[in-house]
Amino acid sequence: MAEKKTHLRILVWLRRALRVQDNTPLWNAVHDAEELIPAVCLQDSAAYRDDTPRRRFISQSLYDLDRKLTEAGSALIVLAGVPSQAIPAAAQRFGVEAVYAATVYDPVGCAHDTRIRSSLSKQGVRWATFKDIVVCERNEVMTRAGLPFKVFTPFKNAWLERLAQAPGVLPRVRTIRTPRVSSAARLSDMCPLLPPAPEPGGEKAALKRLRDFIAGSVATYRDRRDFLGVDGTSRLSAHLSHGTISIRQVLWAAVEAKESADAKGRQNTDTFISELIWREFYYHILGNFPRVIKGPFREDFDALVWSENKKHFAAWCEGRTGYPVVDAAMRQLASEGWMHNRARMIVASFLTKDLHLSWQWGERYFFEQLMDADIASNNGGWQWTAGTGTDASPWFRIFNPVMQGERFDPDGAYVRRYVPELQRLPSESIHKPWMMSRADQEQYGVVVDKTYPAPIIDHAAEREVTLALYKHPGRTHQRLRHA
């Protein structure tokens, strides 16, 4: 029994929604239109040829999506160019009555959308966006005074009070009626099928990740998630940022897992849900205070003066700072396009508070390298560590890279995996190889300053510099020299 359709033909722009299950714009388009055209917009074909983990993840996800759409009787249409031009042009070419897409919240995306809306309206085409990448929009959770939250815990409490009204999971779209369209770019021309990413892309891989996590590690998430050498996290971040799975699928799977868990398992699962709420919180902050993209949320830190030492920055990026846990983490990022969350905090603290380099340099580098690059979480995390954000870590909270390594990688497994030249060091020394005698170093196959770098800075000294720098933002500290 066919319902009355409101539109003849809709273009569905599948940005951040590379899936057929629980896909809000796609689901609505199937309901509203006789025919629909599922499309993605790829800006720069050259970029998609770069063989990086991130590109591999996207490539694999696009091909998986194309296969699923084909099975549903459709196909993935690839548009080339910047969205603000490509979307209106495609709407015209395909003769659609409306364009549907997921709502986005970053200033650049919003600016594109404004131009798209205006172009489309001149063409007489309806533009509709749907809440899809968050559970709660930026104005759905507010203080009693009707203002946005700036502190996580009250935000979380208010968010959880609304949990019962949170949207559920939509059924999978099984059949799609698509018109015969030509003249779109071919997926294989724009984006070659690259080898599998370290974290396999695509909706199928995402669902497997979720199933495995819910059946396994979620029950020990709180207790194990901080250990660098342990596979105790969900590893769903890249899937969430590209929309190969929806936040609702993950949330409701976790909520359901709680029901059959014992008290301990429920606590562990609550910690995981709390991490999902951190993601929501940073979208709440981004939506309500978009200036965080430009600079510190706390405007008193606008005046902070940063080092511009390019050699230090290169050493950080390339994982040769001489601090094993930092180097392991940065090499994990470069080789896998992913980094353990605890390691993200450690290297972020090191960049900002040991090297005195701007958190914005780190933010940009992470965004380029991470498979899971998410504008809100990335910005929120960096501002948290730098102490410049809402509800941020206090600026004087400075991680000691040796202590963090000893606490969260006690047997050195993480360092050994990514810094093989330290492979044979005993665990007592693996986080501070420079403390060993030269004879011991040689016995264990390492010579600090030859086969592994000496620490590029002295943590205790740079900690003092940071305390002085943050105490009086704007005052140039004499120790802040640009080598």
Place this chain on the structure above:
DNA sequence: TGAAATGTTGGGGCG
């Protein structure tokens, strides 16, 4: 979702 400095306490060695 720190770490270091400083303060307090209590047990043991020792004159």
Place this chain on the structure above:
DNA sequence: ACGCCCCAACATTTC
């Protein structure tokens, strides 16, 4: 037995 010192262990404060 007593006071004194030392220092580890823990608690509190500070950055």
